[in-house]
Amino acid sequence: MTTGPLDGVRVIDLSTVVMGPYAAQILGDLGADVIKIESPADTVRVGQYRTTPGMTALNLNVNRNKRSVALNLKDETERAQALKLIDTADVLITNMRPGALSRLGLNYADVAERNPRLVYAHAQGFRSDSPQAGNAAYDETVQASSGLVDVADRALGQPVYLPTIIGDKVSSLTIAYSVLAALVHRDKTGEGQQIEIPMTDTLLAFNLVEHLAGHTYEPAEGPTGFALSMTKGHAAVRTKDGLACVIPYNPKNFRDFFAAAGRPDLAGDPRVNGEAIDRADNEWLTGRIAECAPALTTEEWAEVCAKHSIPMAPVLELDKAHEDPYVRDGHLLDTVEHPSEGTIRTVGIPVKFSATPGSIRRLAPLAGQDTAEVLAEL
Numbered sequence: 275m276t277t278g279p280l281d282g283v284r285v286i287d288l289s290t291v292v293m294g295p296y297a298a299q300i301l302g303d304l305g306a307d308v309i310k311i312e313s314p315a316d317t318v319r320v321g322q323y324r325t326t327p328g329m330t331a332l333n334l335n336v337n338r339n340k341r342s343v344a345l346n347l348k349d350e351t352e353r354a355q356a357l358k359l360i361d362t363a364d365v366l367i368t369n370m371r372p373g374a375l376s377r378l379g380l381n382y383a384d385v386a387e388r389n390p391r392l393v394y395a396h397a398q399g400f401r402s403d404s405p406q407a408g409n410a411a412y413d414e415t416v417q418a419s420s421g422l423v424d425v426a427d428r429a430l431g432q433p434v435y436l437p438t439i440i441g442d443k444v445s446s447l448t449i450a451y452s453v454l455a456a457l458v459h460r461d462k463t464g465e466g467q468q469i470e471i472p473m474t475d476t477l478l479a480f481n482l483v484e485h486l487a488g489h490t491y492e493p494a495e496g497p498t499g500f501a502l503s504m505t506k507g508h509a510a511v512r513t514k515d516g517l518a519c520v521i522p523y524n525p526k527n528f529r530d531f532f533a534a535a536g537r538p539d540l541a542g543d544p545r546v547n548g549e550a551i552d553r554a555d556n557e558w559l560t561g562r563i564a565e566c567a568p569a570l571t572t573e574e575w576a577e578v579c580a581k582h583s584i585p586m587a588p589v590l591e592l593d594k595a596h597e598d599p600y601v602r603d604g605h606l607l608d609t610v611e612h613p614s615e616g617t618i619r620t621v622g623i624p625v626k627f628s629a630t631p632g633s634i635r636r637l638a639p640l641a642g643q644d645t646a647e648v649l650a651e652l
Contacts (some may be wrong), residue, residue, distance in 0.1 A: 279630040283457065285309070286360055287340060287523055288380070290316045290370040292442040293397055293473065295336040297449035298367050302513050303623045303632040306365075309648055310340045311347075311356055313642050319641060326614045334612070337638040343649070344642025347378050356380075358652050361389050364460075365453050368395045369485075371408060382468040394455040395449050396581030397471040406473075411473055411571065418439035418476035421498075425485055431505045445473045446479050466531055505556040510589050511567035517589035519573045520563055527549060528559065528583035535566035590628020612637045 277619055287298035287310040295310070295318065302308040302619040318336060321329035344358070345352040357379075360366055364386065368375065375381040382394045396402075397410020400419075414435050422440070452469045460466055460588035466481045484503065486547050488496025502508065522528045525546045532540035540562055541545070545555045546625075573590050592599060596619060597648065598606045606622040615637075625630045 277635060278303070278632045280304040283307070283365065283632075284363045285365040285367065286311060286363045288356075288366060289368065289397070290317050292336055292439060293445045294333070294367045294449065295368040296395075296443060296446035297395075297453070298339055299336050300450045300458065301365070301453065302636075303634065305318055305632060307642075308340040308357060309363075309503065310342050310639075311339060311359070312342050312344045312419065313443070316641075324615060324618075326640065329615055329638070334615070334638045338620065338634055339636050339643035340639065341636070341648055342639040342642055343645045345645075347380070353378060354379075355649060355652070357388065360385050360392070360648070361650075363389065363392060363544060364457065365393045365395065366387070367395045367397070367449060371398065372402060373394075373408060385504065386468070386634060387467060391464060392466040393453055393460060393469065394466065395451055395453050395456075395471060397445055397473065399473050401472045401475060406474075411597065413439040415443040416473045416477055416634045419474045422477065423483070425481065425499065425504070428471065428499060429471055429506070429508070434609070441473050441477045445471055445476045448476045490647075501553045502556060503554040505560050506561040507557065507564065508620060510562075511564045513567050513572045513575055514570055516572040518567065518575055519585075519587045520575060521568060521585040522559075522563070523551070524550070527584045530578075530582055531563070532566060534578040534582075535561075535569040537566055537569075539564070569580070611639065614640060 283301070283306040285298055285301050285306045285308045287308055289295055290313050291300065297310050298310070303635070317550045318333045320330065321330045323330045345356050347353045347356060359452060360380075368380070370380070382396070385394065386392060390482070398407070399416060400406035415434050417440070418616065420441065423433050423435065426436070449469075449471050452471060456467055456469055482498075484500035485498050487498050487500055488494050492635055510517050520531065522531045525548060528546035528551070529541045530542075532538070532546070545552065548629060567575070575586060576588065578584070590601075595601050601607055604622065606624070607619050608622060609617050611618050612618045618637075619635060620637070623634070625632065
């Protein structure tokens with residue numbers, strides 16, 4: 275029985291914090307043998323922890339399904355051991371800066387000479403051929419340099435950062451699919467290759483799918499910014515007893531919504547009785563949704579919206595997510611027993627394979643706990 279579709283693939287995780295480690299964890303969840311070469315000072319191990327120093331919540335969420343090997347890459351002997359490990363690998367993922375990789379003899383040219391079949395994924399803040407190539411990059415700087423902060427400023431009136439490390443996590447997903455594509459190429463041709471994943475380029479491309487808008491055309495037919503997302507007040511609404519996302523999309527949706535709220539005056543308004551919604555009316559309609567939502571409870575709105583095919587979802591409170599039937603039945607927050615941390619909740623694998631399901635085989639290790647085991651295999 276295989277451990278997943280990537281059973282037999284070995285990945286060296288030579289990365290820190292979230293972007294690289296999360297990508298490597300995804301590959302591990304899908305069956306790859308992931309060996310993490312631990313940095314002596316990975317910031318993901320710094321912060322609040324429950325029992326053991328270094329075993330932070332973030333570490334537990336990005337380093338499962340890995341074996342941890344503690345090697346000081348500045349030490350000649352230990353760097354030689356790291357290179358021997360890389361010789362056995364199919365994939366290497368790193369987000370070290372190019373200068374540091376070159377000084378350590380770990381850039382693509384160095385390792386490809388030893389292992390030409392290697393897929394070498396290098397993630398960094400900016401393209402290697404740009405003036406910003408050596409700049410430090412964090413999620414907030416990438417949200418700024420990719421235009422995401424501009425979108426927030428125009429839509430919300432404040433240049434806020436999204437309250438999630440979206441740049442890191444979108445880049446993680448991009449690393450994962452890029453590695454898989456390169457493995458397909460390698461299996462066809464025998465050739466490894468280098469993949470460069472710049473965070474700024476990745477998040478900019480992600481943002482522009484809908485936000486390029488009028489600038490898709492040359493000359494521009496209108497401004498950038500997806501009209502609905504940029505609408506003032508475009509937000510979840512307060513019902514009689516909570517919060518919900520209620521998004522009528524077509525005239526009938528709006529009429530049914532207003533009728534259920536006891537507002538026949540709005541249901542009869544010409545703006546919701548044409549063939550389509552005029553997006554110039556978005557702001558007015560958004561205001562009316564918020565005005566009407568307190569008429570019913572969240573559960574009552576769920577029944578109304580299901581009956582009339584109006585897109586709707588209660589707002590999930592993360593503190594109560596483990597009690598939610600959908601989350602529970604999907605095994606998205608099951609409890610498990612960690613060898614050092616005791617009972618913890620672990621984020622489930624969201625993708626379902628009918629023939630080769632992924633699995634959680636190892637919980638996040640202590641720093642360097644597998645060093646002896648892995649080096650003995652060499």
